[in-house]
Amino acid sequence: MLKKTGILFLIFLWITAVGAVFAKDAGPLFHVIELNGVITSPSAKYVAQSLEEATAAKAEGLIILLDTPGGLDTAMRDIAKSILNAPLPVIVYVYPSGARAASAGVIIAQAAHVAAMAPGTNIGAAHPVAIGIGGSGEMDKTMAQKMENDAAAYARSIAKTRGRSEEWVEKAVRKSESITADEALKLNVIDIVAADIEKLLSAIDQKTVTVAGVKRKISTVDAVLDTKKMGTRQGILAAISNPNIAYLLLLIGLAGLYFEFSTPGAILPGVIGGISLLLAFFALSTLPVSYTGILLILFSVILFIAEIKIMSHGMLTVGGVISLALGSFLLFDSPEPALRISLQILLPAVLLASGFFIVVILLAVKAQMRKHYSGTEAMIDGRGKAATDIHGEGKVFFQGEYWTAMSDREIPKGARVRILKVDGLKLVVEEIKEDN
Structure with a gap:
């Protein structure tokens, strides 16, 4: 018995040691989320929640796979704010080929610690949009100019914070300029062009970024990717928006x-x-x-x-x-x-x-x-049969039901009757005389 216990104890120690080795050898963790479609309020909440989950899991960074035609100014600013104040590196990757970071997507990409694009993608054409019931795309000239100036200044400030081209992002806002991935890299609008996530991770390994005011290097060797899907509630809210x-x-x-x-x-x-x-x-x-x-x-x-x-x-x-x-x-x-x-x-x-x-x-x-042709009107002139002798009052059978009937003349049981009038729940009837 003692021998068996000792063997089991040694097996337990061996399993624990192997587990510790594997845990030690596990690479840095990256959470991966997708941000597709129109940028709305549910999109902003999804990004904020994903950042909280990645932080709680002690992830090395959060990778956002971006493909958007644009969206709301307020939602875009909420996402940019979350990324700019994130406690871990955020990599925005316009992916896969054929995807785009249009309008609001431009600012989201610029807010990232690392902005990357896949070949065959494009970025640009940013424009401010009013929000809410009563808001309209047709604004007076003064208000439109104010919103454009505000959006341009906001885009420049974010680009400056990340050390990217302020001149181009202003053109994207004011002139709706749009460029390809290679052009974006050449103009210092993004940091990397990578064909897939593996090549992206390889390109950003040991890259220095500033997170919450502190410089740190991103480690991607043997990285572990944990792809997170939008929850049911968030998915429904995003869909109906x-x-x-x-x-x-x-x-x-x-x-x-x-x-x-x-x-x-x-x-x-x-x-x-x-x-x-x-x-x-x-x-x-x-x-x-x-x-x-x-x-x-x-x-x-x-x-x-x-x-x-x-x-x-x-x-x-x-x-x-x-x-x-x-x-x-x-x-x-x-x-x-x-x-x-x-x-x-x-x-x-x-x-x-x-x-x-x-x-x-x-x-x-x-x-x-x-x-x-329905109700009491449909009963007038209807035919029935006397169920009892009618002496002032009696019973008649009409359309499958027995009714109380009235007549000013005596009607024998079994005689055919015609309805003259409906008086509440009583029928006024007369006998139908057979003409032999």
Whole structure:
């Protein structure tokens, strides 16, 4: 027994020693995240959280794989602020080939301790964008100039902090200049051009960067990469903050509520519509939205509802379709292409939504026309059978039910009767005389 215990103890020590050797030999840890699509508030929160996780894991650095057409000025500044004040090196890598760092992506790349690009990528075309409901891409000249000057100064200050070209980033803001990866390297806009992450790590090994005011060298020998994915909650928020998704949610929400109000009792369309509308309002609060566009879309729904109540021979429906189309085109009136609705989404959505509203209107009008042939009115002149003798009052069988019947004449049991009038829950009837 003692011998077995000793053997087990030696095995335990051997496993522990091997584990310690492997732990000692493990290289520096790098967290890797992807920042794709339009830069919005959820994007900024994702970067901030990723930095916190990398710091807690004692990572050597955070690598951000960037591919963006641009985004919101406020979200861009939040990301830049997080990177500039990060307690560890941040490497922004425009990757893979075909990716871009446009507009807001320019500033994010400039804020990085190391800015890198893959061959076949581009960077540039920065421009400030207003945010929020009521914001619009069409600003007066004075305000536009102020925003441009502010954005240019901000870009220059970040480029200066990282020792990169101040002249070029100002051109990117003021003249929307865009360049390739090789041109960016030549103009000192970025630090490295690398074909993949392995070559990137090899290129930045022992590179000196300033982190929180202190110079330090980045070590990448035998680096361990830990790729982090966006969480479910963050993914949903990022998805609905896309202008195309936000617009579709708005239409689905309005259509669902419209259907519920037009045909009360359906329940499910109302629930789906309510949830979609709440998500749409969240998304719209993070995007540059025009009041005019929202009001036109809401007005179109009012016109569609009015068509059911007022017989305008289709004039209100035509007005609703026009209002919906105009509101959709004006909803995201931004100079930033990434913050506008794609025509491939907008045109089919307007046609489908208009078709839906028109179909519901036709069904509602058809149902209203049928009201004259339903209810108590439909019972008048109906035929039934006397279930009992009727002496002033009795019972008749009509459409599968027994009714209390009244007549000013005696009617024998089994006789056929005709309904003259409906008085509450009683039927006024008369006997149908057979003409032999």
